[in-house]
Amino acid sequence: MMTWQGDQLHALHAVECEHTLFEMIVSLARDLGFDHCAYGLRMPLPLTQPKIATFSNYPVAWQRRYQEKNYLAADPTVQHGMRSLLPVIWSDNLFAPARELWEDARSFGLDVGWAQSREGLNK
Template sequence: MKIWLQKLIDISALARSREMLKEALADLTRDFGFDYYAYLNVQPVGTSAFSNYPADWQERYFTNKLDKVDPIVAIAKSTMRTFVWSSENSTRRASKPIRRFYTDAADFGIRSGITIPVATAFGRVSMLTVASHKPSISLAREIDPVAAAMAVAQLHARIEQAEFNPTAESSVRMTLKQVQLLKWSAEGKSMRAMATIENMTYSNVNSHLNKARKALDAGTLPQATALATKLKLI
């Protein structure tokens, strides 16, 4: 595992393109005896992935917002430590949604794996998972959690700095009117000014902006405006 983690650091430093990194991660994952890799960047608005999981699974995962029920994400966020997991050992006392999650994932050959979470800027979390079709896995020795976190932090930095497009990501559903009002908010307009510009009542403006804020999982209108700008929705 120590050698594998060093190789992860090496390819993170050397990969100069999205395709180069994808190929290198796939090769490294196979060398480790696993089938798939999945780097997840968990954001307040949603989650994005850089992964070679089957395309149909990635589409299902993000279309149905499975990151909200994914037990691997939940464990990673709560423990912030490297851990081994398997559907075989995790479904006995699990809730129905989690059992369904493991069953669906198993249909795509995702049954066990190792997940390494790392803390990123502004209280967010990223994680790398290597997954296998095997019902369970066993390691000859324990994983050094510090070395693992350092290696995944290097991967996170490479993907962030190079701005590689994700292979899949959450989508935010908003109406055109919500987007228009957030744009006016970004321009510094008050809600009363927006009501005049858009020929709407103040209460309607407030209602649309509240729905937009909830869609973005934002606590305040300024936060919603900032998130919408970052996501290039406005």
């Protein structure tokens, strides 16, 4: 008998459309009690300017602010994911080096969360 997680992972691996995949991720996030989620993918090539694809159901105003302020470059959850496969829970301590980002996120009601990488930078 497969576990709930095993069933979900099996279903995710069977998806061929990126938008359908993200819809499933949103559903899983909601099952875990989260209203919003984001998924980012950094392509390995080209080496000099790798493409980054992001999918998010965060409020549009927050997505716009995140891009305008280039928060991707300072986001400690992204930095953690580049070097570790372990999940990280959002906290004041985690966001200490990026206080403006943390305060901005909280002003949009984004103050509880966790992040986990599928692969670290060296994988």
